[in-house]
Amino acid sequence: MNSLFDLTNQTAIITGGSRGLGEQMADTLGKAGANIVICSRNVEQCAKTAAKLQDKGINVLALSCDVSQKEDIEQVISKTIEKFGTIDILVNNSGTSWIAPFLDYPEDKWDNVLDVNVKGTFLFSQAVAKKMAEQNHGKIINISSVTAFSGTPPQLLDAIAYNTSKGALITLTKELAIKLAPYNIQVNAIAPGFFPTKITTVFENHKKQISAKIPAGRLGKLNDLDGIILLLSGEASNYITGQIIAIDGGLSSIL
Secondary structure, X not given: XXXXXXXXXXXXXXEOOOOHHHHHHHHHHHHOOXXXXXXXXXXXXXXXXXHHHHHOOOOEEEEEOOOOOHXXXXXXXXXXXXXXXXXXXXXEOOOOOOOOOHHHOOHHHHHHHHHHHHHHHHHHHHHHHHHHHHHOOEEEEEEOOHHHOOOOOOOOOOOHHHHHHHHHHHHHHHHHHHHHHHHOEEEEEEEEOOOOOOHHXXXXXXXXXXXXXXXXXXXXXXXXHHHHHHHHHOHHHOOOOOOEEEEOOOHHHOO
């Protein structure tokens, strides 16, 4: 049974893996035996997180990367192959947001959010899938959000570009799952609910209101993602692809 979740000698790239949910997923996959590559635009934070993971005995590589830039992605892939030899798991976790009323939403902020959240996921998946196809196996995990499932009241979250980008990731996940199935590459998405992260600090003033609407009665904890990331990264999910799995305490069931 343990072999279904054993990632020994496998290599996982986690974009935006230097903090929050990304750091938690890097830690979980590393403890399961995987070599870890974390990358983001903030390479200093990546280095700090890498040091913490190394203290736990995890093999880790910290790299700088703007996921909206193809050249940066190619550098990460090249350095990953050079150090670890394979790329078995990709977690597309990098994301950004911008809060503003729809009627005044700046065009440049819309473009930036879609570039990072959607274009970045497309470019990284495309580049990594070429390596995975050569290996005839791989796992790609996209990080969407429960905000993708329905509209959000502006008094709670006035972030139309973020919500739209997370909806686009659902369709992209299904498209990639179909296109990459012949290469034995499984593509799925996790849709977290309300977790305490840098992006969701905007919810601080609404914490009690939000918690009251969640059937589980609380916000998510970082380790609530441990089980699903292990499932989708290991052999246990070899026949699961194209799925969007909400980790939200039941919130999406009542939306």
